[in-house]
Amino acid sequence: MASNNNNKKPKASVIFIFGGSGDLNQRKLTPALYNLFIDGWMPEKFAIVGLGRTQYSDDKFRDHLSKGIQEFSRRKEKNGIWKDFSQHISYMPMDAEDDASYKSLSDRVKEYEKDWGVNPNVIFYLAVAPQLVPDIAQKLSTIKLCSDTQTTRIVVEKPFGHDLKSARELNKLLTSLFDEDQIYRIDHYLGKETVQNILALRFANAMFEPIWNRNYIDHVQITVAETVGVEERGGYYEQSGALRDMVQNHILQLLCMVAMEPPVNFEANEIRNKKVAVLNAIRKFDRAEVQNYAVRGQYGDGWLKGKKVKGYRQEEKVNPQSNVETYAAVKFYIDNWRWHRIPFYVRTGKYLHQKTSVITIQFRPAPHYAFPAEAAETWRPNRLTISIQPEMDIRLRFQAKRPGQTMSLSPVDMIFSYTEAYPDEHEPEAYETLLLDVMEGNPAQFMRADQVEAAWEVVMPIIEAWEQRPPIDFPNYAPDSWGPEDAEALIARDGHNWINLPTKSE
Numbered sequence: 001m002a003s004n005n006n007n008k009k010p011k012a013s014v015i016f017i018f019g020g021s022g023d024l025n026q027r028k029l030t031p032a033l034y035n036l037f038i039d040g041w042m043p044e045k046f047a048i049v050g051l052g053r054t055q056y057s058d059d060k061f062r063d064h065l066s067k068g069i070q071e072f073s074r075r076k077e078k079n080g081i082w083k084d085f086s087q088h089i090s091y092m093p094m095d096a097e098d099d100a101s102y103k104s105l106s107d108r109v110k111e112y113e114k115d116w117g118v119n120p121n122v123i124f125y126l127a128v129a130p131q132l133v134p135d136i137a138q139k140l141s142t143i144k145l146c147s148d149t150q151t152t153r154i155v156v157e158k159p160f161g162h163d164l165k166s167a168r169e170l171n172k173l174l175t176s177l178f179d180e181d182q183i184y185r186i187d188h189y190l191g192k193e194t195v196q197n198i199l200a201l202r203f204a205n206a207m208f209e210p211i212w213n214r215n216y217i218d219h220v221q222i223t224v225a226e227t228v229g230v231e232e233r234g235g236y237y238e239q240s241g242a243l244r245d246m247v248q249n250h251i252l253q254l255l256c257m258v259a260m261e262p263p264v265n266f267e268a269n270e271i272r273n274k275k276v277a278v279l280n281a282i283r284k285f286d287r288a289e290v291q292n293y294a295v296r297g298q299y300g301d302g303w304l305k306g307k308k309v310k311g312y313r314q315e316e317k318v319n320p321q322s323n324v325e326t327y328a329a330v331k332f333y334i335d336n337w338r339w340h341r342i343p344f345y346v347r348t349g350k351y352l353h354q355k356t357s358v359i360t361i362q363f364r365p366a367p368h369y370a371f372p373a374e375a376a377e378t379w380r381p382n383r384l385t386i387s388i389q390p391e392m393d394i395r396l397r398f399q400a401k402r403p404g405q406t407m408s409l410s411p412v413d414m415i416f417s418y419t420e421a422y423p424d425e426h427e428p429e430a431y432e433t434l435l436l437d438v439m440e441g442n443p444a445q446f447m448r449a450d451q452v453e454a455a456w457e458v459v460m461p462i463i464e465a466w467e468q469r470p471p472i473d474f475p476n477y478a479p480d481s482w483g484p485e486d487a488e489a490l491i492a493r494d495g496h497n498w499i500n501l502p503t504k505s506e
């Protein structure tokens with residue numbers, strides 16, 4: 001996102017952050033709002049109100065957030081900008097479970113209305129543990145803080161439910177209290193610049209659409225690999241695991257971006273309808289056949305980039321016999337006309353060899369290869385690689401003739417790099433894009449109730465099968481590896497292998 005030169009800003013907004021004293025706000029939310037402020041995207045009139053039981057004064061709260069800017073923001077404090085920005089921040093100590101404290105929220109809104117002389121957006125960001133969400137939603141509704149459906153919004157963080165049943169219950173509650181258009185279920189992958197660019201790549205260029213189907217594509221791979229472990233998040237992760245933490249949400253959303261039909265327009269419901277159609281078309285495995293399609297792993301102890309690291313079972317707040325997976329790989333099929341019999345291989349894991357999120361579209365080989373076998377180093381060169389992070393680029397790989405008197409071929413890459421194409425522009429963090437969408441009232445990149453449920457329906461057979469049959473080989477991969485051997489076998493059975501792109505330093 002470039003700086004805002006056209007002066008089109010969202011309307012006046014009050015942003016209440018439940019969990020204002022927590023990690024997410026310090027690490028992501030306030031830095032995102034700060035960067036929007038620097039780029040001129042914050043409304044003329046806005047207020048950010050942190051909420052939590054911790055007894056901060058406004059000044060102490062600002063100090064706490066200022067440390068977050070220094071540590072986590074892509075731009076640090078410069079030229080007194082933080083001072084200007086922080087004047088818009090205040091803190092209200094409150095216990096979210098205490099009914100009486102909600103009155104002070106509506107009093108605060110009335111004060112802003114009076115001071116500003118406008119009816120502002122009122123946004124409630126629920127950056128709290130999931131078990132608090134129903135209670136807070138209920139209390140906001142009871143005091144009628146969200147009765148203006150045009151201006152009030154509620155943002156709900158992941159995890160959205162623990163399984164299909166709990167997600168349905170939460171949706172039922174939220175949609176009984178608010179209009180669907182007021183509910184912003186956030187998946188931060190959808191705010192990533194490179195993820196949003198998949199829409200541009202596919203739907204602003206005519207040349208890809210004719211080949212974007214089973215006739216030309218052999219298979220698709222989606223890798224979201226992390227070099228971090230679970231570390232201090234053991235308490236949360238024990239209830240989650242890689243399938244719930246990454247596949248149910250981020251990875252299935254990436255899959256939808258690749259597989260969705262062209263939208264007629266970019267209206268929120270049009271995009272969401274197209275994505276939900278993909279989720280509904282994903283084949284649901286019988287529990288008995290899950291082992292043919294899904295592999296799980298858990299890291300043991302070992303070495304990672306020269307540092308000794310603990311195994312998952314030795315992490316804090318983790319059961320020493322835990323069967324929770326820190327790695328998952330799945331082969332999905334989308335049973336519709338476009339993707340008939342085309343496998344989508346996805347994988348994700350902690351403590352892997354490389355931090356990389358990348359989508360590879362592997363095209364079919366040329367139908368008739370007239371070149372002599374010795375001409376080519378590889379006969380399956382045609383692929384499109386969309387690197388989401390940390391590299392941000394799109395590469396089209398094809399065969400080229402090597403210079404010289406013999407017909408010798410080797411694969412070459414045509415590369416679009418963000419930093420080279422747009423040297424003067426900076427990529428916003430996902431939370432910047434999504435918070436701006438919330439202020440502007442644009443829910444297109446947020447999850448609708450049926451999307452969340454459809455994604456749970458996809459992973460439930462795997463979760464149930466894995467719960468029924470505990471793993472016998474955990475821990476089964478070493479830190480700094482690419483995961484368990486079974487994941488290699490999953491894809492090798494089909495005659496493929498996982499594509500690991502070298503990093504810049506390799």
Ligand SMILES: NC(=O)C1=CN([C@@H]2O[C@H](COP(=O)(O)OP(=O)(O)OC[C@H]3O[C@@H](n4cnc5c(N)ncnc54)[C@H](OP(=O)(O)O)[C@@H]3O)[C@@H](O)[C@H]2O)C=CC1
Pocket residue numbers: 018019020021022023024025027028051052053054094095096097126127128129130132157158159
């Ligand atoms: N941290 C991250 O990077 C990410 C977090 N998330 C999600 O965001 C949510 C918050 O995570 P995170 O910030 O890490 O968690 P933290 O544990 O750091 O923060 C929890 C917050 O909830 C507040 N809180 C707890 N109980 C109450 C209560 N009764 N009344 C008022 N406030 C309360 C705490 O405030 P106090 O103690 O002052 O009461 C604290 O501000 C979770 O759902 C998480 O899954 C999602 C993606 C990334």
Ligand SMILES: O=C1O[C@H](COP(=O)(O)O)[C@@H](O)[C@H](O)[C@H]1O
Pocket residue numbers: 226245246
């Ligand atoms: O939602 C989550 O995402 C992060 C990975 O996000 P990224 O933007 O750094 O790729 C993951 O580490 C975490 O476990 C999960 O809860």
